Amino acid sequence: MTMPEPKSKRDEIREAAARLFRDKGYAATSMRDLAGAVDIKASSLYNHFDSKEDILRQICFDNAQRFLAGLQEVENSADSATEKLRALIGLHIQIATEDLTSITAFNDEWRHLNEPYLSEFKTIRRDYERRFQSIIEDGMNKGELRSMDSHIATYTLFSSMRWLYDWYKSGKRISADELQRDISALLMNGLSV
Amino acid sequence: MTMPEPKSKRDEIREAAARLFRDKGYAATSMRDLAGAVDIKASSLYNHFDSKEDILRQICFDNAQRFLAGLQEVENSADSATEKLRALIGLHIQIATEDLTSITAFNDEWRHLNEPYLSEFKTIRRDYERRFQSIIEDGMNKGELRSMDSHIATYTLFSSMRWLYDWYKSGKRISADELQRDISALLMNGLSV
């Protein structure tokens, strides 16, 4: 009886690491904790990864890539700024629902990267933020969106999607569709009637 | 020449700790790091605090108290739900501008508390969230606010104010008044024109 070809040991370690980094934080997670989670000895982890930071690095950069790829697709569309923003809200929700633990570790623990990776990560992140903000500014210039400080608008949108990581963790049953509908309505049309 | 009666050594340690916890995280901050920041030896820290966690505990519970006190005041007012929400947005912005480092440590590092303090902290936090949510539900029932999932509305509002901690850190010059005006406008009336 062959198993459905599950994940490699390497992937298993990566997922366990993402979970531990999310739950305890990177610094408070020891290689012995991680080894115990995948039923091997700590020294055996080094057959799969060069270092503790190497694991974090892959979690951070792989997820950054997912966000950038999604953004690229939205940018290439012929949609209005309003539709692009809805699509981006959907992108964040979709990524959060697909791979929650990994995303949370990516979001909260990247600061533990060492140079030169830390600077590289920050550059990628800034690039994402700028391109996101450009879409908002474009919408303001075209009169689709309310004129206001575009930094404030950008960061408010960003972080309003960030709580999803905590929310899903607590096991709430709510569909991605309903989330996208309600959050989009709130951000685009406001809480007032 | 008498100095303006500055802070006690204890307060000095607390502030240095908040800064280190914010910048490196609680787990990655050693008592030797902290001692160096206030120019004493690590062992001398124990004349002021019982343990490393004791410092974190005070940062977490003191700040929780500030939020609860502000919420209490808003609840006691005779304002409409809309006005209460504006006041709460103002409360979060005001606290963030007053004592930024401490608030960031409080927000990100409380999970490193040990029992029974961890449970106590979570209880207080849940209480705050519930009362915040009650105000939103009240506004929906009275027809002031758009009907939607009140959990989603609550958490979106919460986290949309959380990015302030990162934002101010990067040294942006923008007044608390402008922040409150723009964020309130976005959340209450939406980004669409």
Add this chain to the structure above:
DNA sequence: CCTACCGATCGGTAGG
């Protein structure tokens, strides 16, 4: 993948 082990660093204490 394991056993055995390394030097460094950790939070904290004793005693003054």
Add this chain to the structure above:
DNA sequence: CCTACCGATCGGTAGG
């Protein structure tokens, strides 16, 4: 507030 020190634990390596 310091010197001197503790046992525990850390990330990582050697060698098989």
